[in-house]
Amino acid sequence: MPDRDTKIHAMPLPPYLVPRYRGWRATTYAENKIWYRKLADEGQNPRIMAIACCDSRVNVNGVFSAETGDIFLHRNIANVVPPYLPDGDPHGTSAALEYAVKVLRVAHVIVIGHTECGGVQGCQHMCSGKAPELETKESFVGRWLDILRPGYERVAGISDETEQLRALERETVVVSLENLWEFPFVREAVEAERLSLHGLIFDIGAGTLQHYLPEEGRFVTV
Amino acid sequence: MPDRDTKIHAMPLPPYLVPRYRGWRATTYAENKIWYRKLADEGQNPRIMAIACCDSRVNVNGVFSAETGDIFLHRNIANVVPPYLPDGDPHGTSAALEYAVKVLRVAHVIVIGHTECGGVQGCQHMCSGKAPELETKESFVGRWLDILRPGYERVAGISDETEQLRALERETVVVSLENLWEFPFVREAVEAERLSLHGLIFDIGAGTLQHYLPEEGRFVTV
Amino acid sequence: MPDRDTKIHAMPLPPYLVPRYRGWRATTYAENKIWYRKLADEGQNPRIMAIACCDSRVNVNGVFSAETGDIFLHRNIANVVPPYLPDGDPHGTSAALEYAVKVLRVAHVIVIGHTECGGVQGCQHMCSGKAPELETKESFVGRWLDILRPGYERVAGISDETEQLRALERETVVVSLENLWEFPFVREAVEAERLSLHGLIFDIGAGTLQHYLPEEGRFVTV
Amino acid sequence: MPDRDTKIHAMPLPPYLVPRYRGWRATTYAENKIWYRKLADEGQNPRIMAIACCDSRVNVNGVFSAETGDIFLHRNIANVVPPYLPDGDPHGTSAALEYAVKVLRVAHVIVIGHTECGGVQGCQHMCSGKAPELETKESFVGRWLDILRPGYERVAGISDETEQLRALERETVVVSLENLWEFPFVREAVEAERLSLHGLIFDIGAGTLQHYLPEEGRFVTV
Known part of the structure; x- marks a missing residue:
């Protein structure tokens, strides 16, 4: 391991996780070892x-009762896909998307929003002027949630706050679907x-x- | 649902996932319903x-045998924490970190790298000149992996390619730990x-x- | 500290426990300090x-690989839940149950019996007339185990003593589940x-x- | 399993606990099996x-870095030992105490109070007239905490609420030590x-x- 100029702060694994990890190894891992080795040798697909x-x-x-190897999973605050912006700066979500579509060639990209989302509520408060601390340049959460402002504008007219929040949660998914379509490699793969x-x-x-069923313009229970 | 100017491309849930989701609802959800409702009502902690x-x-x-409600989980390519850069642009990882530390006040931030990482291998190829397609401005994957270049430089002298890759996988964690320390709210919380x-x-x-044990400057089996 | 009329008998911590406590503080506590402080500040949930x-x-x-903060734990002889009896007298088990369900709003109440239970064996001896010392008014153990008499009656016909004991151990759990159901706040929470x-x-x-699977009327290995 | 007149409400083990239990069996239990079997065969001591x-x-x-077999553990709200009252009614704490001292013949009885105790705070609120809901006959929590009223009276003069609470937490231990001394079998064993x-x-x-050091009339850091 090379020399470090920078001080590193790191503690050992929190002790209460050790027995759980050891338990996993002795059961789930032991019972699936062949599959895990195959995944390690052959790569994910x-x-x-x-x-x-x-x-x-x-x-x-x-x-989805999914198992190791099934889902390439990107998780960020409020399940946001940002606009297509190839400006040479790092964009973690766009990078994950590019890798999934161009390298792994996944068959499906699924955006999953959820109810009671703290991030979406932050966006609601910020856009309605109730959270000035989220409007500063230094607020990473605020600048991230700016991506959802077009969604907020569509639900701004709903007067009941809870109803508006529920609508905005749905809009996060719609905005992300809209932004997905702007990525040339996504559009190309969908069209092909x-x-x-x-x-x-x-x-x-x-x-x-x-x-979300676009032909109906709304979300429908599966 | 308001009018849309933009075309939305979205299909129903892939049919093969429907029985899995229905099975989950009839079993895991049904058996944990009370807990899920409590989490919905009271929020995550x-x-x-x-x-x-x-x-x-x-x-x-x-x-970690963790369940719904236990772990706030951010996942990006190569488990990267970017440098602290409050420039007003959206930074998804920094936003997730800020929310976890300042709003949720989690007790632990754990960076988890892994072996056989395709992202890390891409970084290795790019930094050693073998992947010019990752060096373009348009490559989201390349620009994201630029964050790991300081890690590559530390392992550049390792001649065996596989050995270098294993070392670079570890460096992704070390670089992320170094960058974590640059976030004032992280440093403040650690010091407090x-x-x-x-x-x-x-x-x-x-x-x-x-x-990773910083006092030993290396990774040690748990 | 105010004056005392009553003589207090108390010794310092037994010396053999001191190094164990000091060891715990220097390791488990030191490594989890952040979590313990959070639990102290925010309360248990x-x-x-x-x-x-x-x-x-x-x-x-x-x-259950549970850690500090996970389980509100009441322990008494033979894991007994007494009948619902709001007579104004102190009932420690009922108080713990009320606090857990009404104040903490736990999602699960789990009654855990065990094999080789000395309390259950005492109950068996008492109910079969072999332990007159447990039948006196002054026997706290006997009067506590009276709560399990309905369970004994159901297994009284089993002639093999060990087999009867095993059955009575199971009945302690069943009697407690029956009694739980008589508490209005338990019933209300289950129904809601x-x-x-x-x-x-x-x-x-x-x-x-x-x-215990009530639809099968028996205990089944997990 | 005999017939039941009463409806029993019970669900299977919450699913998220199953992998943890299986993990415990495959590690901690497997590594200590000989000791657990010995404990099962020979009984606890x-x-x-x-x-x-x-x-x-x-x-x-x-x-106390204690392991299976080390500590006979009774847990109730606010670590209360009630007064000696051999009235023929069930008293769970007194029964546990009697079993420990007379049957198991333990060498030490340790009463352990703690800071931030919700039960003690309830007692404080009740005794200062701020929690009328705890004063009803039906409140199991209130009637249980009545046992600590003599402790409250000793700290009633402390005007700062937090300071009073800290003092009352200590008094729960002192009241329990006082009540312990009233049990003839405890006194006899201590004197012997x-x-x-x-x-x-x-x-x-x-x-x-x-x-707690009675000769100093106060608690001293171990």
């Missing part, structure tokens, strides 16, 4: 890329029928999924 | 933020003993974890 | 209330789908768990 | 009885030098222990 929120209550692999796009809302408390 | 790779073979929740940082490497085929 | 026996061989937190009840038997020597 | 709070943040076995009594306060956030 996932069928799906999912873009979901970081929220600890959204378990994409769980909801190598890729399909999907938009979902997951209701945490009810455990239900809705998918 | 995760103890950990984890930053892991999008790779479909890395199942953070599985390895409200937050600890952790760096791990997960070996996909062997199912093992190593943690 | 456990997902589970467990009702287990005081027996030193039953380690509920261990079996805010709470679920669970009955387990832990086999100390075999290290196995069985759960 | 703990050296200590501990009386602690149900609070999920108080892990007595952890603090077969048993010693101990009072501790555990500070959750600071991870420290204090023990």
Whole structure:
């Protein structure tokens, strides 16, 4: 390991996770060792890329009974796909999307929003002028949620705050679907029928999924 | 739902996922309904933020027997934390970090790298001049992996390619730990003993974890 | 500290525990300090209330790899839930249950019985007339185990003593589940789908768990 | 399994606990199987009885690096020992105490209070007239906390509410030590030098222990 100029701050694995990790190794890993080795040797070949929120209550692999190797999963605040902007700066979501579509050649990109999203609520407060701390240049959360402003404008007329929040949660998915379409490699893959796009809302408390049907212009329970 | 100017491309949920989702609802959801409702009503209060790779073979929740509500999970290509750059542009990883530390006040931020990482291999190829397509302004993957160039420089002298790749995988975690320390709110929380940082490497085929011990300057098997 | 009329008998911490406590502080506490402070500042929010026996061989937190903050744990002899009796007298188990369900709003109440239970064996001896010392008014153990008499009556016909004991151990869980249902606040929470009840038997020597399935009327290995 | 007249409400083990239990069996249990079987065959022989709070943040076995078989552990709200009252009614704490001292013949009874105790705070509110809902006959929590009223009276003169709460937390231990002394079998065992009594306060956030020294009339850091 080379010399370091920079001070590194790192602690060992939190002790309470050690028995859980050891338990996983002695059961799930031991029972699936052949598959894990095969995945390590042959590389991943996932069928799906999912873009979901970081929220600890959204378990994409769980909801789809997915297993190791099934889903290439990008998670950011409020499941946002930013606009296509090839300006030479780093864009983590766009990089993940490019890798999934061009290298892994996934068959589906699924954007999964969810109810009770703290990020979406922050966006609502910011856009309605109630969260000036999110409007500063230094607020990473605020600048990230700026991407959703076009969505807010579409629901700004809803007077009931909770109803507006529910609508804005759905709009995060729609804005992301709109932005997806601006990526040339996405459009090309969809037009070549190598890729399909999907938009979902997951209701945490009810455990239900809705998918967006563009021909109806709304979300419909699966 | 308001009018749309932009064409939206979205298909219903892929049919093969429907029975899996319905199965999840009839079993895991039904058996945990009370917990999910409580999480929806009361909000999340995760103890950990984890930053892991999008790779479909890395199942953070599985390895720690974690459940819905336990881990605030950001996943991007190569588990990168970018440098601190409050320039008013959107930075998804920095936004997730800010939300976790300042709003959720998690107790731990854990960076989890892994072996056989396609992103890290791309970085290796790019930095050694073997992947000119990643060096263009338009390559989102290339521009994202630029963040890891300081890590590459430290392992550039390793002549064996596989050995260099293994070293670079570890460096992704170290670079991210270094960058974490540049975020004022991270540093402040660590110094106030409200937050600890952790760096791990997960070996996909062997199912093992190593943690980074800065006092030894190396990764050690947990 | 105010004056005392009553003589207090108390010794310092037994010396052999001092190095163990100091070791815990220098390791587990030091590594989890951030989490413990957060728990102290924000209060507990456990997902589970467990009702287990005081027996030193039953380690509920261990079996579930649970950590500080996870389980609100009441332990009494033979994991008994007494009948609902709001007579104005102190009832420790009922108080713990009320606090867990009404104040903490836990999602699960789990009754955990175990094999080789000395309390249950005492109940068996008392109910079969072999332990007159437990039948006196002054016997706290006897009067406590009276609560399990309805369970004994159901197994009284089993002639093999060991087999009867095993059956009575299971009945302690069933009687407690029956009594739980008599508490209006438990019933209300279950009916509102805010709470679920669970009955387990832990086999100390075999290290196995069985759960009670009411639709089958029996315990089944997990 | 005999017929049931009463409806039983019970669900299977919550699914998220299943992998943790399986992990425990494959590691901790597998590595200690010989000891667990010995404990099952020979019965328990703990050296200590501990009386602690149900609070999920108080892990007595952890603090003393205790293992399966070491501590006979009774946990109730606010670590209360009620007055000696052999009236023929069930008293769970007194039963546990009697079993520990007379049957198991433990060498130590340790009462462990803790900071930030919700039960003690409830007692404070009730005794100062701020929690009328705890004063009803139907409140199990209130009637249980009545036992601590003599402790409240001693701290009633402290005007600062937080300071009063800290003092009352300590008084819960002192009241329990006083009540312990009223149990004839406890007094007899102490006088025969077969048993010693101990009072501790555990500070959750600071991870420290204090023990009560009657000759100084106060708690002193261990």
